[in-house]
Amino acid sequence: MPLTPLHELIPVLQVAIGPVILISGVGLLLLTLTNRYGRTIDRSRQLVREQRECAEADRQRLAGQVEILYRRARLIRLSILLSGVSALLASVLIIVLFLTALWKLEVGLVISLLFIACMVSLSGSLVAFIRDINLSLGALKLEVDYEKPAV
Numbered sequence: 001m002p003l004t005p006l007h008e009l010i011p012v013l014q015v016a017i018g019p020v021i022l023i024s025g026v027g028l029l030l031l032t033l034t035n036r037y038g039r040t041i042d043r044s045r046q047l048v049r050e051q052r053e054c055a056e057a058d059r060q061r062l063a064g065q066v067e068i069l070y071r072r073a074r075l076i077r078l079s080i081l082l083s084g085v086s087a088l089l090a091s092v093l094i095i096v097l098f099l100t101a102l103w104k105l106e107v108g109l110v111i112s113l114l115f116i117a118c119m120v121s122l123s124g125s126l127v128a129f130i131r132d133i134n135l136s137l138g139a140l141k142l143e144v145d146y147e148k149p150a151v
Contacts, residue, residue: 004102012101019090019097019118026087026122030080033129037076044069061146068139075132082125089118 044066051062093114100107 004104009101012097016094016097019093019115022090022118022122023087026083026090029125029129030083030087033076033080033083033125036132037073037080040069040073040076044073061142064142065139068135068142072132072135072139075128075135079125079128079132082121082128086118086121086125089114089121093118 047062047066047069051059051066054062093111096107096111096114099105100111
């Protein structure tokens with residue numbers, strides 16, 4: 001196998017910087033999502049404990065809150081999964097870029113499909129994240145409406 005000269009690898013390194021930056025950004029998104037996921041799970045456990053010890057009237061309200069938190073946790077889990085797949089695809093993309101440069105292959109379609117799949121996965125993750133944000137606002141509205149004094 002012939003060695004690839006350095007002057008041919010430098011452009012590949014330059015092209016690979018984009019996916020590396022994408023992996024870094026997705027890592028920050030994953031950090032945010034895992035923190036939200038942990039808080040959602042902790043809050044659910046707290047509400048379930050409160051639900052066991054409260055009066056029947058409050059039990060209904062808390063059950064509604066727990067249901068919303070469960071739906072949110074599922075959305076966040078989906079978002080984490082899709083973000084992880086996006087980072088994985090970006091990593092595979094970098095590997096394919098280097099292998100095509102080393103072996104002088106023409107696999108533009110594979111590279112394009114990997115990039116598109118990476119972006120679709122990231123987009124799906126962000127859509128799930130936005131849905132979680134909307135659900136959390138809905139849960140807050142339920143709580144605020146419950147706490148309003150009757151006029």
